[in-house]
């Protein structure tokens with residue numbers, strides 16, 4: 001696919017936008033689906049001590065800090081630098097001369113800086129944000145499923161010759177100050193007040209970090225994986241969301257269509273819904289992304305059958321094949 005030279009507007013504030021909290025009110029626009037209890041899950045203590053973080057190798061000098069063409073502070077459609085393949089690497093933090101040592105390393109996103117990638121996968125939730133639980137099982141939360149599925153999808157795509165990034169690996173929580181620093185260096189616009197200051201790596205931070213990765217690696221599309229939940233245990237199906245009102249909407253729509261087609265093909269008996277959302281209602285990863293983006297709800301943790309599927313190894317392996325088919329169909333379109 002082509003590279004996108006324009007950034008999607010990311011300055012609009014929406015009602016939920018001020019919360020700084022995760023994007024996943026699990027609300028679906030579908031008629032039969034009623035409410036959206038945000039995770040009955042009690043956030044258990046995170047199992048991700050930053051202590052496991054490996055020290056960041058001192059990085060290259062700050063040659064990368066090219067001044068960005070600062071655009072006028074328009075509320076929307078501010079141009080951002082084109083993601084050229086030659087973009088200077090900024091994946092690793094670069095200590096300046098005055099260097100305050102960074103507290104925590106930026107995640108090792110397994111990349112060679114500057115290298116072109118095909119896809120980015122965003123494992124929904126993670127770290128102190130467990131997401132929903134439903135009937136997934138004791139001690140199992142949405143974050144566990146989305147991470148496992150993301151790793152499987154990555155493997156599947158890589159097996160077919162594509163290069164894949166993750167927005168996080170569920171182990172090293174990215175350092176928010178570092179994300180902002182890199183975003184600043186790239187001229188990315190974002191709302192500082194919505195960063196949660198190293199408490200939780202919420203959807204907003206994941207999205208801004210994914211934008212940074214996009215400018216470094218010019219991947220074609222991002223998919224955010226989630227698990228759905230509603231109070232009615234009979235509701236089932238796979239839902240594909242995109243935002244209809246940002247600069248990448250046309251491409252996101254095509255991406256959503258390709259994924260929906262692939263899921264329908266793989267699961268003809270399932271309800272697969274393509275759900276467009278306007279800017280105010282869209283999930284954060286779909287509206288603040290500056291690249292084509294979709295969010296996939298891979299089934300309902302509130303439904304016994306789908307919860308069982310989500311925890312089943314064979315089902316998982318098959319499901320990521322269908323998802324990969326959709327992503328590849330988009331890339332080749």
Ligand SMILES: [Zn+2]
Nearest residue numbers: 024124226227
């Ligand atoms: Zn979610």
